[in-house]
Amino acid sequence: MPQAPRMQQPAPSPAAAEERAQIRRLRLASFVEATTLLVLVFVAVPLKHLFDYPLAVRLMGPVHGAAFVAYAWSLVTTVSGGGWSRGEIARLGLAAFIPFGGFLNAGLLRRKRAALAAPTGARA
Amino acid sequence: MPYLWLKAVHVAAVLLFIGGLFAQTFALAAAQRGDAATTAPLARWDRLVTVPAMLLVWVTGATIAVEAGWFTSPxxxxxxxxVLALTGLHGIQSGKLRRLRGGDLPSSPISVLRVAGFIAAAIASIAVLVVAKPF
Known part of the structure; x- marks a missing residue:
């Protein structure tokens, strides 16, 4: 029985591939920033104030600080490449200050990556 | 980590970050003149050295400031x-370089001497502030 010819996906351009890689890095930075914020707010701070155990805050404070700087830098680098509306930039920026906010970025960033993979190369 | 070791790592990271930032500025000027492909090795250097150095600058700097109780000092x-301005500048230039390597034309070309001058002035100001602690 003859097999139907397999449709070949056009390979993304190097520019689109680089943008997709940058968005993937931003997603990772967003996830790490959100996770460290949750650990800081919901684990380390209660340990300090309820159980008189300040070491957790002393450890998690700098870890979250580094994660925040990495996320902020990734955000500036990503949006400086163009293709982002002011609303999207504001949303991504605000997410860093709200617990669980970083996790809410996942959908937007997934859609932006998918748009770069589209054959037309159109950006969302 | 003892203070002197922390300070040594901080200064080493600052030197690597600022070296990478100057290189990035001049590479951006070259890319704006249509030589974007030659900046690919710099992008790799940036990812492997300059960005980790920048993060190390922030982590070691914050640790030193907390240990010394300097967050109350103006x-x-x-x-x-x-430092925030230099970090932001690095992020903006990274995005612009990526865009130029992708074949986009520069929308608002930077003045390389102006940007390099800003970096030099910022570094000089940082050195005076951290050594003399004038206020």
């Missing part, structure tokens, strides 16, 4: 403003 906040 000079530290003035210094932080310059």
């Amino acid at each position: 000079w530290l906040w003035a210094k932080l403003a310059f």
